[in-house]
Amino acid sequence: MLGEQMKKIKTFEQDFPVPRTHCGFAMGNGNLGAMVWGAEKLHITVNRADFWDHRGGECLLPDTTYDKLKRAYDPGDRSKLETQFVREEMPDGVWKPSRIPVGRFEFSFKNKMRPLKGVLDYGTGSLIIKIGNSDKTSGEIIITVGLRENLIYIDDKADLIDAVITKPSWEFPAVVEHLSKLKFNPPEIVRRDDISGWIQACPEDPSLASICRKTPNAAVISLELGNNNMEALNASLKSIETLQSAVPAFKSGIEKWWKSYWKKAPEINLPSEFFNKFVKYALFRFACATHPFSPIGCGLQGPWIEEYQRGQWSGDYHFNVNIQQIYTLAFASNNLEHLIPLFNMLDGESYQKVMKNNAKVLFGIDDGLLLTHAVDDRGYQCGWISAGSTLDHAVGGWTAQLYWLYYKYTLDKEFLKKRAYPFMYGIMRVYEEMLEEHDGRLSIPVSISAEYGATFDGGRAQNAGRDPSYQLACMHMLADALLESSEILDIAPRQIWKTIKEKVPPYTLIEKGGEKKIAIWEGQDLDICHRHHSHLACIYPFDSLGDWTEEQKEIIDNSIDHWILKGMGQWSEWCMPWASIIHSRLGLKDSSLLLLEIWKEVFVNEGFITVYLPKFRGFSARRREDIMKPRESNEVMQLDGSMGGATAIYEMLLHTKNNTTYIFPAVSAKWKDVSFKNIRAPGAFLVSAVRKNGVTEEIVIKSLKGGRINISVPDCPRMRLIRKSGSSDISLPSPIDMKASETITLTVS
Missing domain, CATH: 1.50.10.10 (Glycosyltransferase)
Known part of the structure; x- marks a missing residue:
């Protein structure tokens, strides 16, 4: 069945304790980010993608000319x-423009209960936290993040929450040291009646109020900006009040959006439990990080900045x-x-x-x-x-x-x-x-x-x-x-x-020993292991060579061998999916998968999140001192590794090179049975395909706009083309002209 395995994955689950911020369940709307984790208490680490210290931004100044x-x-x-x-x-x-760490809210529960299990429901976008003692569940709370509103709603029908503890980022030494140097003052703490939180003022930018209101059957977290502390606080309180009178519409709107999202998302069926699960969660996090309702684009860490250290690389746009x-x-x-x-x-x-x-x-x-x-x-x-x-x-x-x-x-x-x-x-x-x-x-x-x-x-x-x-x-x-x-x-x-x-x-x-290969620049060979595979960009991402000549094929082979010889000892989490895609574009089926399997072991943590530094020493020599530091206070997440990894999986199943769309171009011999449904291709085509026992059996293509698609199936030189008007055998690769909304099928000839 097309994409059957991924379709069956309806939840992402973790047992507690979930030990670190970046192992937590990631939720968000492009601007507001939440990471849910903890042990005896439930922690919700929060941030906003538009909360910046903008001072120190630079642009080119007069008299910096290219001629000079x-x-x-x-x-x-x-x-x-x-x-x-x-x-x-x-x-x-x-210093320089930088996103600002915010902090977290901690929730303790009555009768010494604690979180036991988290279940992220993909269909609704909600996170269910099972609460109890030992292994006995006594109830649950349900966490939902707004689509446009910077709000987190916690449904606590059984009134399990006992107390809300606030942990602004100022309670972490590394943040205090950093922000103090930048002339920040400690946050203003807010505690009154059922309200708790803090307001972080900035030297020149708007203040951010992070406020939680607890009622007997719910808790609401709001993060709002204001020109000063009072404006930010009032904005947060107003957003909470507005939500509390419209909870059913708030929740139903979110559920409707997520159902629509999954309806059009591709489905894949791989003989790998890990990669099926990883891609599904990556698609969820992609939606949370790049939400179309967001007022801001997605940066290095998406809307998620950890509370215990400054935003790495400023949390900027690389x-x-x-x-x-x-x-x-x-x-x-x-x-x-x-x-x-x-x-x-x-x-x-x-x-x-x-x-x-x-x-x-x-x-x-x-x-x-x-x-x-x-x-x-x-x-x-x-x-x-x-x-x-x-x-x-x-x-x-x-x-x-x-x-x-x-x-x-x-x-x-x-x-x-x-x-x-x-x-x-x-x-x-x-x-x-x-x-x-x-x-x-x-x-x-x-x-x-x-x-x-x-x-x-x-x-x-x-x-x-x-x-x-x-x-x-x-x-x-x-x-x-x-x-x-x-x-x-x-x-x-x-x-x-x-x-x-x-x-x-x-x-x-550059030519050495009679062998030509692609240089870094004139006279400069790839002399070191380098994490940017930029000199190979003519292969990917730019696909700029057209039809390769025999001479170009030899140059590329030489260049790839030389690149491989330089090793992976300085690579980080985003380098390996990029390398896997290059291997896929070259038809190196087994090595493209091998790179991702290594990447999985080295750079994907317990929470299915890619981390910048290796989980252990021995594979990479990059930033050795940082690898050895405790992850609880030093782990760095970058979103590029996760999204690049999911893209690399799709590239194995389908990619377009020199205006030809290849079906199963880089599926490893280890993966005998593979299928996918509705991967999008250039020209506004949706492509589905089934491969059994290592052989492509069926391809279904739907044209959304009408036009021509050039198809190649590496293991099938001929297939039967079936349309409503009839069928015929065709040789591949072949151009196929389609009408808008037309669907065709290719089967084994």
Whole structure:
């Protein structure tokens, strides 16, 4: 049966004690985040994605020009380039924009009862907590998070809750030390009648009130912002009061939304209990982190920031791989509307202002967009304008690909015209300004390959060079997208886009021992184990090579072997799904699964959450000292690993490469029986397929908009095509034209 196993997974369950914040049940609405965990008491760690200390945000300042950077560049000395960046001196107590840890609420229960088991009901989006003594359940509470409201409703019909204990983040030493340096004051504690909580003021940003009201049969938690403490408190109290008179509508609206979400989500059936369970929970967390009703896009940690330490990497938007990894899951999982809050943020006034400023300062143009590496929710760089944060223009290019893929998966021409094309155009204008004639080709004189750094004798280092392969692949992807968009929209393309296709090489080569392979940049081999697989971006994510020539196949084989030889000792949780996808795109079926199996053991914790650092020492040498620290006070979650892992599973089942959609392209020989239902493909197609005993038996394709899909099934050179009008045998790969709403079936010929 198509997707039968995943369809059967109706709950995600954990027995208590659930020992740490990031083992907890994750709930949220894109803005409000809650993690539910605990032992003797029930803990609910809370945060809001829009609760920021915005001080210290940077953008490019006048006199930081690309011409100056080019003149200063020395291949053997990174410092000469870095000194050319004009930077603002920050006053004492200002660090960089950062999300702020909030705290948690703890609930004790009557008669010395404690939480025994948590059951997350996917169908309703509610979390049921079984309460009792030892193994005897005496009752339950039900936790629900609002869709648009920043509210957590706890249904306590049996009146089991005894007390509410507040734990603002100021009760944790690491947070006190951090926020004190930034001139924060301790929160104002609120305790009166049935109300408890705290209000955290900020030096320049709005205050946040975190308030819980307990009644005999319920508790409600509200997180609201205000211009000052009193405004924030009043807003929280008002939202609680409003909810208490509309609980049935609140709960039914949430249940209706979740039922709709699961109705369109793909279903998969894998011969792996872990991966079936993992993908289902990842889809739940994806909805909680990227909710289409959210006023804000999803950052590195989604709406979930732990209470015991400062937000890692500021909880910011890392656009050099991480945000893209999170949101790419929207495409195959048929959740395109979840991209809209991200696009709204990027197209908003603040982001556009900052990106246009950066392009104007660096290149003197008025129609360019330059997005820097790690930014806040307004588009300002979170710490240290530098070559690494500024000269990685694939940051904007890979983000532009999200816009392009949104069009490809929806065929929404209005979106292409008003949003995707203008964003891609602005990003490409920066690439155009970087180019110069060099040795008979168009060349980027100086740029970076994401976070790669070369070191030399004498302590010298370099993180930039000519023609990084990463940037060349991104530029080709953008040129292809813009040329195709121009044809769709009947707009005359810029001549430079055609010239880029003709005169920009697909990658930079390095030759050693008579063997050619893809270089990091001109003259720079992959000399170290590196967590960013950026130099292989022509394979994935940019798929920029078209039909591979025999020479390109050999170059790629050489490059992959060299990459493998450098090992995984510096990889983190998001690196391995990316690597698995590259293996899948190359048809390396068993290794793509093996990478995810290793990843599962090393980077997925007890709560099915991906953590940045390995769970134990011995696999990775990255941040050894931090690996050895207690996880209770140091564990770091990043959402990119979980969403990247789910995407990597979908890639094994179906992916589109060079405009051909491959069915079961990278399913390991270990997985004999596999099926899936309604994975979305470019062109607005929903694809379902069954594989039994290692052989593809049936494929069902539904066209939502009408059009052509090119199909390839690696283990089936011929199949029978069945339509309402009749059937015929066809050879594969083959293009198939379909009408809107038409469904076809392919069976073993």
